[in-house]
Amino acid sequence: MERNIKLELSYDGTKFHGFQVQPNQRTVQSEIEKAIKELTGFSVNLIASGRTDAGVHARKQVCNFITHSSIPIAKWPNALNSILPDDIIVFSAEEKPLQFHSRYDVKRKTYRYTIYNDRFIDVFKRHYSWHLPYSLNISEMVEASHYFLGEHDFTSFSSARTEVKNKVRTIYQFDIWKEGKEIYFQITGNGFLYNMVRIIVGTIVEIGRGRMEKEQILRLFEEKDRTLSGLTAPPQGLVLWDVIY
Amino acid sequence: MERNIKLELSYDGTKFHGFQVQPNQRTVQSEIEKAIKELTGFSVNLIASGRTDAGVHARKQVCNFITHSSIPIAKWPNALNSILPDDIIVFSAEEKPLQFHSRYDVKRKTYRYTIYNDRFIDVFKRHYSWHLPYSLNISEMVEASHYFLGEHDFTSFSSARTEVKNKVRTIYQFDIWKEGKEIYFQITGNGFLYNMVRIIVGTIVEIGRGRMEKEQILRLFEEKDRTLSGLTAPPQGLVLWDVIY
Incomplete structure (x- = not known):
């Protein structure tokens, strides 16, 4: 059977x-x-x-x-x-039941991204965080996160290699907080495009460094141009945290 | 120069x-x-x-x-x-100064040992903890830790391969606590023999499982016989935490 x-x-x-x-x-x-x-x-x-x-x-x-x-x-x-x-x-x-499908039936997914923000990386976290030694403005980053909530076209925040046509996704929750030397990004949505979380993190880091204004995010949603957003944050900071059906 | x-x-x-x-x-x-x-x-x-x-x-x-x-x-x-x-x-x-010597001048050392106490190991902690799936009596283990405080002959708690002759060491502090699924052992002393922390942890785990009475520790100090104490806990749970001069 x-x-x-x-x-x-x-x-x-x-x-x-x-x-x-x-x-x-x-x-x-x-x-x-x-x-x-x-x-x-x-x-x-x-x-x-x-x-x-x-x-x-x-x-x-x-x-x-x-x-x-x-x-x-x-x-x-x-x-x-x-x-x-x-x-x-x-x-x-x-x-x-036989019809359950772990990809098609997903309702929400949560990812967590971790930055280690100190002069030297913690050796035990080198495979689990992005080491950034310079100072970041957390308040600006938290405010920037609010721009991502709701339904948007995430073309500017996905790899040019993305194959799916519909790039509209909904973000339900996005929290950024600092705890000791770590900065956490936790984001929940109905789906994520290729590299989307890592490009969002890379863009918010530009804002935290003062090299981009947070209002620029609105333009990125409109322009639909990957070259205008930040770098893709490195993979080792990213964790698929939860999947809800 | x-x-x-x-x-x-x-x-x-x-x-x-x-x-x-x-x-x-x-x-x-x-x-x-x-x-x-x-x-x-x-x-x-x-x-x-x-x-x-x-x-x-x-x-x-x-x-x-x-x-x-x-x-x-x-x-x-x-x-x-x-x-x-x-x-x-x-x-x-x-x-x-030229006379500073990082081994001879040590005043105190602190080690931390971590047990991961749940049915399945956390994959991110497999190299940094000892996975024990069975239940442990934390109160008994905390009480057992008190027997180690002060000056004792640690022959029963060191590898038979230990080469030093004087096996008397002083433990200044020894805390055991549970936080989520992790059990921490943090021990500070004026020096530690070969495998000493790992044998102490192995012995306290026997007490936590109910396979040894905590009063037995007194006998172990007296008998000076390694074969009477617990197993040597595995290395990956152990961290040299601090060295004080």
Whole structure:
């Protein structure tokens, strides 16, 4: 009998060439598909809530796959973890109706981006934050975040390589705060374009450094021109934080 | 003119075979000595507050070396960091009198040990904590910590391979607390024997699991027998936290 298994997992993206299968590359998807094949004897097509790029982490990624295996649902996390490398942890498995689809059914996604703002990087955070040694105006950055709330065309905030046509997305929540030497950006929306969070962070950092006015964001929404926004912040600061269905 | 340079540094011990130089192994000492040689043209003998084992980390390690280099003291951290691999960060350099010795002059050292206490390990903490999925009695563990305060013979709590003869050490402070899913052990003393913190943690975990009575610690101090104490907790949970002169 066909079963649709939903997995929740986290991974440290440092040593992966992103989520999606690529020939001759170590990816999260290929490691999990390999583990499922080893466990059940059959190949599956693993669907995820979305891809993550090389170096990007996941606190909670959601995937699903169809299997004929009769392994009890409670056994899946430990069974997979015993095969998977230690930079992927499956922490939940649930049986869903066959029509559940971990990409199409997403309602909201949350990403967190971390900047480490001090003269020297904390050695334990080098793979999990963007090191910026210069001072940033947090109040200006918080005010800049408000411009992103609601529905906008994010063409200026997505990679030119983005293939989707509709670049309108809705941001429900966007918080920026400083805690010790770390600056966190936490953003929730109905979907995100390729590199969108990293370009938004890169743009807000320009504003925090005083090299761009926050009002410029309005023009960026209108002009729909990637070359006018900030740099793409590096991948290691980004974590897929939560996925809501 | 001879100068005595004191460095403060942190390192991620995951990929080092410990601090001390060993033939054909990647160690913290050899990386730093290599970087100093590249910078100044001369070999030095780097002295540290003490060794750390393979997999053990340092938030703050202190070293010193004698050099004839005239590089201004403020330039040393960035100059060394530009050569060093990214798992070592020098965050302070200071010129000291020639008689300063980073091992002999230590007054106190603090270590922190972290247990991750949940069904599944947090993937981002796998190199920085000991994963224990079973429940632990924190109150019993806190009470057990009190037995270690003061001056004791720590023979039962040091590796049989310890070469020093005098195994009497003084513990000034020992705190154990739980914060979310993490249990921290923070211990300050005038010195620590080989594996001492890891054996103390291993023993207290036995008490927390209900497999040893805390009063047994008194007997361990008296019997001076390593085989009666708990297992050596794994290295990745241990951090050299601070060194005081």
